[in-house]
Amino acid sequence: MIEIKNLNKKYDQLVVLDDVNLTIKDGAVTALIGPNGAGKSTLLGVVSRLLSQDSGEVFINGIEQKKIKPVDYAKMIAILKQTNQINVNLTVRELVTFGRWPHSKGNLSKIDEEKIDEAIKFMRLKEIENKSINHLSGGQKQRAYIAMIVAQDTKYVLLDEPLNNLDMKYAVDMMLILQNLVKKLGKTVIIVLHDINIAATFADHIVAMKDGKIIKEGSPDEIMDKKTLDYVYDHEFCIAGVNGKKYCIYYQEEEKKVLI
Known part of the structure; x- marks a missing residue:
């Protein structure tokens, strides 16, 4: 289990994580959603140790992050960042x-x-x-x-927007693979997603962030809530039910039409 307690980080005067408290449950896909600048990638960076926090603590299975040796930490947590360009010609x-x-x-x-x-x-x-x-x-x-x-072969897998630049077929295929990481290999996946409907379809738990804060967390059914999403994204949403799940329909209230 990953426990995040009172986590704070800022760059100069810009607050990117504001007293974040979160528990990541084992054996699940947890999706972090929110607008650009919400703090999602920074949160992954701090948990993975690629970034340092200004204050607060991260605990891995009850052990304080800073007390774990880097080599041992790398056997516990793996992260795939947004950009993974390798200039060497590798197979x-x-x-x-x-x-x-x-x-x-x-x-x-x-x-x-x-x-x-x-x-x-x-x-x-x-x-x-x-x-x-x-x-x-x-x-x-x-x-x-x-x-x-x-x-x-880590227990925890952190992925920062892995669906970027993938078409719908590959994006869905990737999410099915990540679900199997949990179901078949016993991993715990924490993933940053931009597509709210992808999160609603494939995640077990969703964390909605805005301005460095966690606004709400819960099951997809709990997070796919008009009031919550309207506030998080500063946008007017319509929530529709399809086959027992909730999905977003994006439209402008004043024009009552779907955005294309």
Whole structure:
């Protein structure tokens, strides 16, 4: 379990995290939603230790974050950032191998090779494992990067907008894979999403943020609430029910028409 207590961070006078308190439950997909500048990516950065907080604490399974050695932390939490450009010409398998670095330090063991094979198979990349990542489609490349995270074999997987630049087919495919990370491999996934309806469809828990604060958290049914979303996004929403789930219809109140 990840516990975030009284977390604060600012850049100069800009507050990006404002007394954030949150508990991430194990064995679930938790989606962070909110407008640009809400603090979603910064929160992931602090939890992953890529960023330092000004005050507050993060606890991993009851242990204070700062008391865990970096090498041990890398075996507990993996993060995939928004931009993952590697200029070196690597094959898919070579990229996935980097995920084992916290365990192998470059000297791959039999167990490391097995974990790499499992990650490649899980992400359905076996047929292209020897192909250069520079020659992959956007969806294939993103699966390769997530395979690297799977090979790292951490309990917690943090993903910052992994659906960027993916078409609908690949986005849905990616979310199904992430659900399987939880269901089949026992991972806990925390993901930043821009598409509210994707969050409503695939997440178990949603955290809505605005101006560095958590406005509301709960099940998709609880968060897909007009009053909540209108406030979070400063936009007029219409919530519709489809097959037992709630979804957003984006429209302008004054014109009563769907935005295209």
